[in-house]
Each structure stands twice: as C-alpha cells, then as structure tokens.
Amino acid sequence: MALQHTVVFTLAHAAGSPEEAAFLDDGRRILSAIPGVTDFTIREQVSPKSDLRWQFSMWFEDLAAHEAYTAHPDHVDFVASRWATEVAKFQEYDFVDQP
Amino acid sequence: MALQHTVVFTLAHAAGSPEEAAFLDDGRRILSAIPGVTDFTIREQVSPKSDLRWQFSMWFEDLAAHEAYTAHPDHVDFVASRWATEVAKFQEYDFVDQP
Numbered sequence: 001m002a003l004q005h006t007v008v009f010t011l012a013h014a015a016g017s018p019e020e021a022a023f024l025d026d027g028r029r030i031l032s033a034i035p036g037v038t039d040f041t042i043r044e045q046v047s048p049k050s051d052l053r054w055q056f057s058m059w060f061e062d063l064a065a066h067e068a069y070t071a072h073p074d075h076v077d078f079v080a081s082r083w084a085t086e087v088a089k090f091q092e093y094d095f096v097d098q099p
Numbered sequence: 100m101a102l103q104h105t106v107v108f109t110l111a112h113a114a115g116s117p118e119e120a121a122f123l124d125d126g127r128r129i130l131s132a133i134p135g136v137t138d139f140t141i142r143e144q145v146s147p148k149s150d151l152r153w154q155f156s157m158w159f160e161d162l163a164a165h166e167a168y169t170a171h172p173d174h175v176d177f178v179a180s181r182w183a184t185e186v187a188k189f190q191e192y193d194f195v196d197q198p
Binding site for chain 1: 102103104107123140141142143144145146148149151154190191192193194195196197
C-alpha cells in the first residue's frame, strides 16, 4: 500500500535567509535522490494554527521502501549533519489510504 | 494559489467502532459537498511518532475559497455538532506550493 511520508518543520534560520534556501535546496537534492522516493515536494505551511513553516513530503510504494529510505546512509547523514542542527522543531506524519 | 487544507485528528470513539465509521462517513459526505472543496480525502496516519490517527484533506483554489468554506453553515454546524464532541485531539495545517 502506497505511503506518504511527511515532516512539517521550522528551521533555526531566519525566513528568507540564504541558509534557509540552502537547507531546502540541499534537502530536496539529497533526499529526493534516495532510492524509493517519489513525488518529493517542499511546501509552505501557512495556517496560523501551527507555528511549523515547511513541509517535506514524499511517497513510497510500501512500508519496506520507507524503512530502506530511513536506513539509507544519505538519509542518516542528512539527519545527523543538517537536520539535527538546522531544524528547530518538527512533527512527522505518515499517511495511507483508508482501508 | 491552490491551497491544501488538512487536519490530523484522533477521535474519542474506539478504533473500528460504528461511531468512528459514522463520523468519517458523515464528515466526507457533509464537508466534501461544501462549495469550493475539491479532492476531499480521508487517510489513516500510521507513523508511531504521532498519536493522531486520521487526516481529512481537501484542496481550495485560493485562500478566499478556504475562508468561504470555513464560514459555510454546513461547516460551522459540523464543527459545533460533531467535531467539538467526537474529536479528542487535532492539528490543522495548510500547505501551498513553495514560491
């Protein structure tokens, strides 16, 4: 069953800063290249009911593909070298079609 | 600019209960019929990193269409008569394409 993996987050960087742009660009380039990832998108979160500001979204064919992505060295390295220091706050959600 | 309005939530009802099914069915029927709503979907949230369990998602052509939905009597009535008593916990997010 296809699965949408999402994370909604706020960066430690100022809005509109070069550091923000670099994080988003690098995130897209590095994460979208990992095998199994399809339809990688970056969108802005604009509801005032949440203070999280960005969303990474990607689709996987199944849970096994999602797990392979999570364990992939490029993902592990991005989380350790970039996410851990540049993201101030985040929340993950994974969605599947209603059975 | 097209906007995706989402709410991730947990019901007060037991998983698999008739009350859960009725809430989801009525939510789909009532909310998807409100003018301006397109691509209404209900999906399950399956990440163990969140305790929210369902997602309603819908698209609007622009912010004005979203605001008209929020103010529509059928939406206001659904929130007051069903959402307020049957939803235990929720979080809204609205997404737009990265500029």
